[in-house]
Amino acid sequence: MAKEVVVEHVARVEGHGSIKVVIEEGKVKEVKFEIFEGPRFIERVLVGRMYYEVPDVVARICSICPDPHQIAAVEAIEKAFGTSVGWQTRMLRELQLLADIIASHALHLYLLALPDYLGYPDALSMADKYGREVKAGLELKRAGNAIKEALTGRSVHGCTVKPGGYTRVPTSSELEKFCDMLKRSMEGAILAVRLFSSLKYPDFARDENAFMAVDPGEAYGFMGNYILVSDGERYPVEEYKKLTNEVTVPHSSAKHSSYNGKPFMVGALARLLLNGKKLKGQAAEMLKDLEPKLDALNPLTNNLAQAIETVYAVERAIEVIDELLDKGIKQDVDVEVKPKRGVGVSAVEAPRGVLYHCYELDDEGRVVKADIITPTAQNAANMEKYIKISAERLLSTGEERLKGSLELLVRAYDPCISCSVHSIKVIKVR
Amino acid sequence: MAGELAKLGYEVVVCGSDLSPVMARVEEVNVLIIVDAVNWGAKPGSVLTARLDDLEEEPVRASHSLRVSEVIKLMRKAFGHPLEVYVVGIQPERVEPSTELSPSVRQAVNEAVAKVRELLRRLQENSA
Numbered sequence: 001m002a003k004e005v006v007v008e009h010v011a012r013v014e015g016h017g018s019i020k021v022v023i024e025e026g027k028v029k030e031v032k033f034e035i036f037e038g039p040r041f042i043e044r045v046l047v048g049r050m051y052y053e054v055p056d057v058v059a060r061i062c063s064i065c066p067d068p069h070q071i072a073a074v075e076a077i078e079k080a081f082g083t084s085v086g087w088q089t090r091m092l093r094e095l096q097l098l099a100d101i102i103a104s105h106a107l108h109l110y111l112l113a114l115p116d117y118l119g120y121p122d123a124l125s126m127a128d129k130y131g132r133e134v135k136a137g138l139e140l141k142r143a144g145n146a147i148k149e150a151l152t153g154r155s156v157h158g159c160t161v162k163p164g165g166y167t168r169v170p171t172s173s174e175l176e177k178f179c180d181m182l183k184r185s186m187e188g189a190i191l192a193v194r195l196f197s198s199l200k201y202p203d204f205a206r207d208e209n210a211f212m213a214v215d216p217g218e219a220y221g222f223m224g225n226y227i228l229v230s231d232g233e234r235y236p237v238e239e240y241k242k243l244t245n246e247v248t249v250p251h252s253s254a255k256h257s258s259y260n261g262k263p264f265m266v267g268a269l270a271r272l273l274l275n276g277k278k279l280k281g282q283a284a285e286m287l288k289d290l291e292p293k294l295d296a297l298n299p300l301t302n303n304l305a306q307a308i309e310t311v312y313a314v315e316r317a318i319e320v321i322d323e324l325l326d327k328g329i330k331q332d333v334d335v336e337v338k339p340k341r342g343v344g345v346s347a348v349e350a351p352r353g354v355l356y357h358c359y360e361l362d363d364e365g366r367v368v369k370a371d372i373i374t375p376t377a378q379n380a381a382n383m384e385k386y387i388k389i390s391a392e393r394l395l396s397t398g399e400e401r402l403k404g405s406l407e408l409l410v411r412a413y414d415p416c417i418s419c420s421v422h423s424i425k426v427i428k429v430r
Numbered sequence: 431m432a433g434e435l436a437k438l439g440y441e442v443v444v445c446g447s448d449l450s451p452v453m454a455r456v457e458e459v460n461v462l463i464i465v466d467a468v469n470w471g472a473k474p475g476s477v478l479t480a481r482l483d484d485l486e487e488e489p490v491r492a493s494h495s496l497r498v499s500e501v502i503k504l505m506r507k508a509f510g511h512p513l514e515v516y517v518v519g520i521q522p523e524r525v526e527p528s529t530e531l532s533p534s535v536r537q538a539v540n541e542a543v544a545k546v547r548e549l550l551r552r553l554q555e556n557s558a
Binding site for chain 2: 040063064103107111122123124127128131134135138139141142145146149154155156157
């Protein structure tokens with residue numbers, strides 16, 4: 001006889017999916033991280049479109065992280081054409097990624113993850129007692145959004161990002177204003193580290209894990225031409241298919257990724273574990289103090305990694321703005337883009353991990369083929385692995401604790417692009 | 431609609447499915463009008479004008495499960511604004527991926543723009 005327990009609308013994640021735990025004779029027989037979200041065929045929509053339309057289309061993939069999609073797209077297209085952009089454009093792209101990290105991590109940490117640990121169903125319910133924390137999260141998000149808006153015309157689905165540069169760049173006075181906003185919001189970033197380092201992370205999910213992150217070079221960052229793997233290997237981004245090995249699975253509309261036959265994790269925890277030594281400033285100091293708490297075996301500590309990374313992002317964004325102001329922001333620095341037949345691959349770090357874009361373009365710059373692999377899709381198999389481990393360990397604790405713990409686990413990955421949990425079903429087969 | 435309203439000189443913030451961009455200038459905002467598709471079971475193309483506080487929102491999640499009413503309440507708690515929030519919504523004919531508006535919704539755009547203008551005029555008269 002089967003028993004089904006369903007938690008409808010798991011809160012604070014995006015998308016439609018479910019976790020199914022099948023228990024037989026007192027043991028976990030099977031676990032499925034089911035994703036029902038309908039495919040949106042963005043890659044197919046791009047085919048036949050001109051190269052300059054691509055960043056506007058891919059921005060629509062996600063309302064939380066349109067910026068890494070746009071930057072990954074223009075970087076890949078420029079590689080295909082052999083185009084090199086100048087210093088200012090590279091700095092503005094870095095600033096755009098930093099702003100997106102700030103806005104996204106602030107949302108996740110303060111408004112989505114924190115209620116779990118403080119014992120509230122959502123951010124609104126905790127706002128009376130934890131008003132300072134809610135305001136800090138909103139202030140951080142506001143700073144990130146404001147920069148995104150100035151750089152891309154809108155804070156969501158921006159429209160100024162093009163291969164070769166930006167159709168509009170912010171003025172010096174705008175940049176000065178952002179510097180002030182960022183300095184004010186730093187308090188919220190530091191508070192996030194204090195909060196998330198003081199939490200006791202449950203250890204029900206602890207197990208061996210593998211990680212991947214973009215190799216940013218000498219300094220911490222979110223762009224690079226190589227991928228670092230926790231086994232010590234380093235691959236050019238052009239070999240992304242060797243790293244992801246995507247396969248379709250019947251229970252999910254997101255493909256599953258594996259490396260050497262095993263699932264792996266991408267995201268803030270992966271970045272800090274692989275590149276943390278490259279941090280500078282307050283974030284480096286914090287990482288030094290908190291390294292023992294950043295547990296490679298426990299994906300729940302991804303939240304602490306996000307908090308430390310928020311401090312880095314605020315510090316670095318201020319630095320980038322200062323450098324831009326020192327050199328003087330110029331309004332017309334776009335480079336000429338000359339379309340030619342070719343293939344370009346790029347990888348950038350989105351808030352949730354490595355994001356790959358690959359484009360094949362024809363002589364006129366029309367898209368012949370597009371391939372986009374998002375971090376949540378890469379994490380899907382890893383989440384499923386940890387759901388199984390956790391379910392096995394929590395089986396005796398009762399259904400309610402099991403369901404709550406699995407939600408907590410999935411939420412720690414900060415899943416996005418509508419690839420997440422909608423409901424949890426525990427089926428008992430006796 | 432955003433384009434039509436911007437042409438008339440209104441300050442329009444394009445939010446997609448994430449209302450948080452409104453926060454950029456929230457302290458300056460006494461009255462916020464949310465313009466969007468609203469599914470309240472009416473005839474496709476019908477236009478609704480209502481105070482947000484008078485609407486009961488379905489527990490359908492926006493990005494990362496923050497509903498419009500939740501985001502507004504959070505902003506009010508954190509920043510004390512926006513004071514008043516109205517919704518001008520068009521009943522969609524269908525809710526599915528598409529690059530075009532359905533004919534009934536397209537025809538309702540002008541009416542919805544007129545409703546926004548009427549609402550603003552009424553609010554200005556009341557505050558005078």
